[in-house]
Amino acid sequence: MTEVVIAGIGQTPVGEHWETGLRDLAFAAIQNAIKDASGLKPQALFAGNMLAPNLSRQAHLGVLLADYAGLNNIEAVTVEAAGASGGAALRQGYLAVASGMVDVALVVGVEKFTDQVGAGVDEALATASDSDFEAVHGMTPTAQAALLMKRYMHENNVPADGFANFALTAHANGAANKNAMFRKAIKAETYAKAEMVSDPLNIFDMAPNADGAAALVLTRRDLLPSEFNHPLVKIAGSAASSDTLALHDRKDILYFDTAQISAGKAMKQAGVVLDQVNFFEYHDAFSIYAALSLExxxxAIKGKGWKLAQDGSIGLKGRIPCATMGGMKARGFPGGAAGVYQAVEAVTQLRGQAEANQIAGAKIGLVQSLGGPASTAVSHILQRLD
Structure with missing residues (x-):
C-alpha cells in the first residue's frame, strides 16, 4: 500500500448558515483545501453527507460538488454512513490513493441542517435507525442515546452530574476555536440547571445540529509541489467496522464493538499502541457516546469512561486530551461533515497550528467517527512525519 499524506485542509465556520447553500459551503472548504495543498488538482472526489436527499432535496451530491468546483470529468461519488459519513468518505479517499488507482483525492464533508426546521429534521435523523423496528415507533437518535445513558447510569452508579465534564471540557476547548458554533466556556452550575431533553439527557449532553463543510486533499509524498511547506501528516492507519442497526439485536448495548474493532485495526496497521496516542477526537454527538468510546x-475499563471526564483526564493537559477543538458538542454537529472536521482538526494539532488548544509535542492522533450508536465506526490514525 502506498503511503498517503494529507496535503491540504479547509473548513467553514460551523453554525446556522441561513443565506448559504449546500454547494457554496462545500465550495468554500474545497477552495481552502486545494489552496492549502499548493494547488494540487484532484482526480477523484469523495463527498461525505448524511441528509442532503431528505433535508436539501439534493442527491447525486458528489457530482454536484465536483461540477460547482470546476473539477470536470473526475470521479465523484457520495458516501453515506449516517454520522460516520465524513469518516467513511475519508477512508474511501485514503483507499483510492493507497491503492495507487488515484494520485490526488479530495474528501469533502458537507451538511445543511437549516434547509429544514422542526419535525422534518427529527424524521430525517431517524432514518439512520432501523425504520421497521425503531423509527416506526418514534425512536430518534436522541431517544436512543437517552436509553443508553439511563441504563449506563443505573448499571454503573453514575451520579446525576457524572457526565457534566464532557460538556465542560468541550466548551472550554471550543472557546478558542474560531470555527466553533459555541465559543463560550460553561460552568458546572450551568450544566446542572440545563433543560432536560430526554431524561437523563439534558441539552448539554447533546451536540447541536449545524451547517458546515470541511475538506482534505490526499496524495503521495512524491507528488507534493515544491512550494508545499507544511509539517507533513500521514494517514498511518484506517479501518471501519459495522454492527447491527437495531439496538435490540445487540448482545450488549453498552459496549461499542465497532469502536473497539476499528480503532484496534487502525492502530495495528499504524504500528502504534494506545499509550502512543497523544489525543483522541471522539464522536461526542452525545456525552454517553464519548464515555462508551473511551471504554x-x-x-478506560467498562463502566468507568465517565470518570476520565470527571477527573480531568480528557482535558488539553490531561492523560488523553479529547475533543481538542471543542468536539461536536461545542464546534457543532454538521452531520455527514463531522468526520471530516475531526480530521481537519487533528491535522491542525499535528501541524502545531492549534494555537491556544495546542497539545504539546503531539505526534499521533486517533480520529473516530460513529454512525448512529456505533452501528458504524470508522477510525483513523494520523501521524506527523518529521
Missing part, C-alpha cells in the same frame, strides 16, 4: 478503544 471501547481502551482508555
Amino acid at each position: 471501547a478503544v481502551g482508555f
